Amino acid sequence: MASKLIAIVAGVGPGTGASVARKFAATYPVVLLARKPENYEDLAKEINQKGGRAIGISTDVSDSQSVKNAVEAIKKEFGADVGAAAAVFNASGGFLRKPFLELPEDVFSASLDVSAKGGFNFSQATLPLLLKGVEQKSQHPPSLIFTGATASVKSNALMASFATGKWALRALSQSLAREFGPQGVHVAHAIIDGVIDIPRTREWLKDLGAEAKLSADGIANDYWWLHTQPVTNFTWEIDLRPAIEKW
Amino acid sequence: MASKLIAIVAGVGPGTGASVARKFAATYPVVLLARKPENYEDLAKEINQKGGRAIGISTDVSDSQSVKNAVEAIKKEFGADVGAAAAVFNASGGFLRKPFLELPEDVFSASLDVSAKGGFNFSQATLPLLLKGVEQKSQHPPSLIFTGATASVKSNALMASFATGKWALRALSQSLAREFGPQGVHVAHAIIDGVIDIPRTREWLKDLGAEAKLSADGIANDYWWLHTQPVTNFTWEIDLRPAIEKW
Amino acid sequence: MASKLIAIVAGVGPGTGASVARKFAATYPVVLLARKPENYEDLAKEINQKGGRAIGISTDVSDSQSVKNAVEAIKKEFGADVGAAAAVFNASGGFLRKPFLELPEDVFSASLDVSAKGGFNFSQATLPLLLKGVEQKSQHPPSLIFTGATASVKSNALMASFATGKWALRALSQSLAREFGPQGVHVAHAIIDGVIDIPRTREWLKDLGAEAKLSADGIANDYWWLHTQPVTNFTWEIDLRPAIEKW
Amino acid sequence: MASKLIAIVAGVGPGTGASVARKFAATYPVVLLARKPENYEDLAKEINQKGGRAIGISTDVSDSQSVKNAVEAIKKEFGADVGAAAAVFNASGGFLRKPFLELPEDVFSASLDVSAKGGFNFSQATLPLLLKGVEQKSQHPPSLIFTGATASVKSNALMASFATGKWALRALSQSLAREFGPQGVHVAHAIIDGVIDIPRTREWLKDLGAEAKLSADGIANDYWWLHTQPVTNFTWEIDLRPAIEKW
Numbered sequence: 009m010a011s012k013l014i015a016i017v018a019g020v021g022p023g024t025g026a027s028v029a030r031k032f033a034a035t036y037p038v039v040l041l042a043r044k045p046e047n048y049e050d051l052a053k054e055i056n057q058k059g060g061r062a063i064g065i066s067t068d069v070s071d072s073q074s075v076k077n078a079v080e081a082i083k084k085e086f087g088a089d090v091g092a093a094a095a096v097f098n099a100s101g102g103f104l105r106k107p108f109l110e111l112p113e114d115v116f117s118a119s120l121d122v123s124a125k126g127g128f129n130f131s132q133a134t135l136p137l138l139l140k141g142v143e144q145k146s147q148h149p150p151s152l153i154f155t156g157a158t159a160s161v162k163s164n165a166l167m168a169s170f171a172t173g174k175w176a177l178r179a180l181s182q183s184l185a186r187e188f189g190p191q192g193v194h195v196a197h198a199i200i201d202g203v204i205d206i207p208r209t210r211e212w213l214k215d216l217g218a219e220a221k222l223s224a225d226g227i228a229n230d231y232w233w234l235h236t237q238p239v240t241n242f243t244w245e246i247d248l249r250p251a252i253e254k255w
Numbered sequence: 256m257a258s259k260l261i262a263i264v265a266g267v268g269p270g271t272g273a274s275v276a277r278k279f280a281a282t283y284p285v286v287l288l289a290r291k292p293e294n295y296e297d298l299a300k301e302i303n304q305k306g307g308r309a310i311g312i313s314t315d316v317s318d319s320q321s322v323k324n325a326v327e328a329i330k331k332e333f334g335a336d337v338g339a340a341a342a343v344f345n346a347s348g349g350f351l352r353k354p355f356l357e358l359p360e361d362v363f364s365a366s367l368d369v370s371a372k373g374g375f376n377f378s379q380a381t382l383p384l385l386l387k388g389v390e391q392k393s394q395h396p397p398s399l400i401f402t403g404a405t406a407s408v409k410s411n412a413l414m415a416s417f418a419t420g421k422w423a424l425r426a427l428s429q430s431l432a433r434e435f436g437p438q439g440v441h442v443a444h445a446i447i448d449g450v451i452d453i454p455r456t457r458e459w460l461k462d463l464g465a466e467a468k469l470s471a472d473g474i475a476n477d478y479w480w481l482h483t484q485p486v487t488n489f490t491w492e493i494d495l496r497p498a499i500e501k502w
Numbered sequence: 503m504a505s506k507l508i509a510i511v512a513g514v515g516p517g518t519g520a521s522v523a524r525k526f527a528a529t530y531p532v533v534l535l536a537r538k539p540e541n542y543e544d545l546a547k548e549i550n551q552k553g554g555r556a557i558g559i560s561t562d563v564s565d566s567q568s569v570k571n572a573v574e575a576i577k578k579e580f581g582a583d584v585g586a587a588a589a590v591f592n593a594s595g596g597f598l599r600k601p602f603l604e605l606p607e608d609v610f611s612a613s614l615d616v617s618a619k620g621g622f623n624f625s626q627a628t629l630p631l632l633l634k635g636v637e638q639k640s641q642h643p644p645s646l647i648f649t650g651a652t653a654s655v656k657s658n659a660l661m662a663s664f665a666t667g668k669w670a671l672r673a674l675s676q677s678l679a680r681e682f683g684p685q686g687v688h689v690a691h692a693i694i695d696g697v698i699d700i701p702r703t704r705e706w707l708k709d710l711g712a713e714a715k716l717s718a719d720g721i722a723n724d725y726w727w728l729h730t731q732p733v734t735n736f737t738w739e740i741d742l743r744p745a746i747e748k749w
Numbered sequence: 750m751a752s753k754l755i756a757i758v759a760g761v762g763p764g765t766g767a768s769v770a771r772k773f774a775a776t777y778p779v780v781l782l783a784r785k786p787e788n789y790e791d792l793a794k795e796i797n798q799k800g801g802r803a804i805g806i807s808t809d810v811s812d813s814q815s816v817k818n819a820v821e822a823i824k825k826e827f828g829a830d831v832g833a834a835a836a837v838f839n840a841s842g843g844f845l846r847k848p849f850l851e852l853p854e855d856v857f858s859a860s861l862d863v864s865a866k867g868g869f870n871f872s873q874a875t876l877p878l879l880l881k882g883v884e885q886k887s888q889h890p891p892s893l894i895f896t897g898a899t900a901s902v903k904s905n906a907l908m909a910s911f912a913t914g915k916w917a918l919r920a921l922s923q924s925l926a927r928e929f930g931p932q933g934v935h936v937a938h939a940i941i942d943g944v945i946d947i948p949r950t951r952e953w954l955k956d957l958g959a960e961a962k963l964s965a966d967g968i969a970n971d972y973w974w975l976h977t978q979p980v981t982n983f984t985w986e987i988d989l990r991p992a993i994e995k996w
Contacts, residue, residue: 011416013991019751039318040488046786063438068485072854075966075985088317096965102953107928108872108873108924108925108928109873109876109877109939111873113813113869113873115868116869117866120861120865120866120917124861124865124917124989125858125861127856127911128854128857128913129854131849131853132850132852134851135849136850148291149498149800161973162923163919163920163921163923163924163927164927165927165928166924167923167924168869168920168924168925168928171920171921171923172865172869172917172920172921172924173917174918174920175917175919176865176913176916176917178256178904178918179904179912179913179915179916179917180904180912180913181829181910182426182903182904182907182912183849183904183905183906183909183912183913184849186501186502186904186905186906186908187501187848187909188429188849189500189847189978190496190498191498192498194498198982205487218488219486221484221487222487222488222964223487223488225846226484226485226487227488230484230488230490236755238473239466239497239498239499240452240465240466240468240469240470240473240497240498241469241473241474241476241477241496241497242495242496242497242498243477243493243494243495243497244494244496245492245493245494246490246492246493247491248488248490248493249488250486250487250488250489250491251396251436251437251441251486251487251489251490252431252436252437252486255433258568293661310686319607340653341541355625355626355629355678355682355697356629357679358623358624358626360566360623360626363619363622364619364624367618367619367670371614371618371666371670372610372611375610375662375666376562376607377608378602379602379603379605379607381587382602382603383603409676410672410673410674410676410677410680411675411677411679412679412681413671413678413681414677415622415678415681418673418676418677419618419622419670419673419674420640420670421673421676422669422670422672422673423614423618423658423666423667423669423670423673424679425659425669426662426665426666426668426669427662427665428656429665430658430659430660430661430662430666431602431603431656431659431662433600433659434601434659434660434662437697464530477634494710590787637882643992649942669918680995680996683992683993683994684993687866688992699981712798713981715981716981717979717981717982717984719984720978720979720981721982723982724978724982724984727891727974731967731971732964732967733960733991733992733993734946734960734962734963734964734967734969734991734992735963735964735967735970735989735990735991736989736990736991736992737971737987737988737989738988738990739986739987739988740986740987741984741985741986742982742983742984742986743982743983743985744980744982745890745930745933745935745980745981746930746931746980747930747981748927749927
């Protein structure tokens with residue numbers, strides 16, 4: 009039954025994650041995953057007040073047990089046979105620009121832990137729900153969408169930690185697209201090539217004008233568009249950047 | 256004035272071109288370019304009867320003079336200061352699978368003439384209209400969209416003629432995206448990776464089921480989606496394939 | 503008989519072409535192709551005086567008849583059943599940095615004519631000789647090597663004409679590698695990413711020091727290395743750049 | 750002083766690692782790293798008996814302390830100011846073809862631990878020695894070479910664990926190439942696209958003939974060639990495959 013289908017967003021914060029959650033909340037109950045409750049509490053409240061349905065679950069995507077616990081909590085809330093219409097992985101390991109020989113091992117590991125292992129944990133936890141979405145004949149093909157970056161396809165000097173995790177996540181998404189597409193799940197990867205306009209970046213690139221930064225709501229629209237593609241026309245990868253971006 | 260903006264589709268035939276034309280005709284007057292009138296006549300009639308506006312112009316995109324003549328005809332029809340909201344290049348040189356040493360020179364040249372020079376001629380002719388669309392503050396950023404193929408990114412054995420033209424066209428689209436994005440024109444490239452479901456391919460892949468082929472209307476929806484992206488969130492490239500496609 | 507095998511270099515000038523010709527002349531008689539005799543005359547003389555064997559033939563690679571004439575001249579010189587150990591395509595259409603709407607059609611066409619059609623003409627003319635080299639059991643697998651550039655993989659703004667031809671040439675080389683590798687011919691493509699140190703560029707990048715430019719003799723060494731790879735270990739593509747190059 | 754420069758090979762086994770070690774041992778004292786002594790003992794003996802110099806050190810590249818211990822052992826053996834002419838990372842996490850939902854977490858982690866963290870640990874440990882090689886004016890630019898695979902650029906269905914680690918390693922190599930090239934260290938990445946002819950694969954592809962598999966000695970020759978490129982002509986990436994390989 010379609011009404012059982014939910015959307016799950018990992019990596020909810022003030023930017024893309026929140027915009028994606030709001031967008032998908034117009035159609036599905038949404039589950040908000042973030043390590044810290046302060047990253048999802050206000051958003052869940054906002055969505056619930058506006059007539060949607062949202063719950064937040066404190067989750068560390070890099071910890072497989074924490075992700076499994078989140079799925080248990082989801083089943084407790086939505087029923088043991090709950091299916092998912094969408095799962096969006098928007099988490100990201102820290103971004104540290106640093107000469108390689110000064111890069112601490114734990115920073116390098118953290119990027120892999122969040123981007124690569126986090127992507128693995130999230131995919132293993134949500135794909136069974138997405139496959140249930142297929143069985144339950146969701147209106148749109150259930151979608152597993154990963155947020156990438158410029159560093160997913162270009163590994164610049166001083167960016168070894170961030171890029172390594174992001175390339176690994178892109179590899180994961182490509183393998184999953186090839187395995188689960190034929191099973192009816194749409195796996196996609198978005199290369200976000202530019203600065204996203206969020207509170208933290210408000211002062212950045214100001215001299216370039218209002219259109220120098222990506223809109224987080226725009227990214228959410230694009231994820232929704234990916235979600236609504238029919239099984240005959242799946243996109244694995246899109247790039248997204250401001251018109252004025254140099255690339 | 257927005258009402259003056261038109262959409263131009265080159266390479267109208269029974270597949271993607273016609274679907275794109277119908278889709279954009281819901282919003283803009285459309286100009287249909289094809290070498291042979293039989294490729295656009297019925298479609299133009301259909302669009303006009305359904306309350307849209309369409310004209311067809313016999314055009315050989317590989318011939319710069321023919322493309323210039325088409326622009327003159329457009330200006331005669333829509334006014335000298337007509338702007339364009341969208342221009343879609345969907346023409347394609349013939350597809351001949353052949354051992355390289357048996358490949359006739361004229362077949363190789365024809366692929367380059369249509370895909371590479373055709374793309375050049377079409378872009379030089381339509382970009383001034385698209386830039387007028389920017390000046391005239393079109394609702395969506397004026398868009399120049401190119402149709403690519405698997406052979407745009409992979410050059411297989413026996414496919415030298417088709418792939419060479421398609422790689423050249425992709426190069427053109429990337430250079431134009433970088434030059435004209437900052438001027439407000441959205442240049443995009445779509446990698447169509449699979450068989451499109453059109454009359455000519457009706458019998459192909461039948462044993463794989465109804466979802467083994469790309470929907471031409473689905474491609475048109477995706478081009479429309481590209482067209483509606485705001486200047487803060489431009490996609491240069493998407494890939495499109497049936498969920499069950501091996502890739 | 504191995505002594506019959508020759509090397510053919512198209513696009514001989516003061517840079518890479520001459521270095522490649524000198525390098526291969528240490529082992530094979532070399533045929534130098536260039537449009538203007540002044541581009542090969544001194545080099546042929548130099549090679550012949552040093553104990554090698556070289557002939558030059560005025561050839562316009564963009565003209566298939568001119569290339570066929572060159573092959574006839576080669577057969578007259580070396581015998582009708584001459585085989586080739588190596589064929590190097592080093593020709594390049596002009597490089598014009600220009601806003602796209604100011605790019606003359608003939609400049610755009612010239613890049614395609616030299617890089618894409620020239621590559622086609624040269625390959626169709628030399629592959630039969632390279633296949634004879636396979637039959638005649640050349641010491642190293644007969645090699646067809648194409649010179650690419652940064653613009654073979656990146657199509658920057660204002661570079662549409664050069665990049666379009668170079669992407670097309672790369673596509674050609676990849677298709678040929680897949681078709682002729684199994685037949686024993688080694689097809690390779692080199693991405694030259696940087697300025698080559700030749701008389702014309704002597705004053706460029708001077709403040710960056712002597713190592714800021716690629717050595718043409720170094721490129722020739724790398725082409726020779728590609729040539730000597732055994733059939734079990736073929737490389738299709740290498741990139742080459744100065745250590746200090748930003749990329 | 751050049752005589753102090755050593756070569757370090759991680760991931761010594763019966764295939765590429767051993768061939769690379771033998772090749773570099775003709776010029777440099779070599780350090781052989783492998784987890785199990787049985788993977789390097791015979792080889793070290795062989796090299797020492799033939800007049801070269803080799804030591805083996807039991808090392809787990811995925812464990813940063815183990816790698817640091819190896820460097821301490823190297824300094825004890827060759828002096829505290831020992832420099833390196835070459836460091837080759839040939840270790841690889843297990844290769845398990847498996848439906849994603851049946852892939853054990855520890856298998857996925859192991860691939861990242863060896864390929865990504867192992868690459869990190871090895872690079873952080875050897876780059877200071879390679880930079881000393883630059884200071885000590887090594888004959889050839891000190892080289893850090895990584896062994897990749899088809900799965901470094903293509904992430905197939907059922908291959909998520911292997912590909913994820915390999916993409917991460919390739920990202921690491923690209924970032925390091927950009928950072929350390931300007932400092933005189935040559936960082937390269939080899940995409941091994943095919944089956945390597947080693948004892949374990951002796952029976953594979955037999956019906957395709959003797960040339961269906963990559964030669965490990967051939968790979969070693971190519972690594973040596975990369976090592977001898979001058980600072981004006983660095984290659985970051987090569988692909989290597991048998992001539993008859995389908996790709």
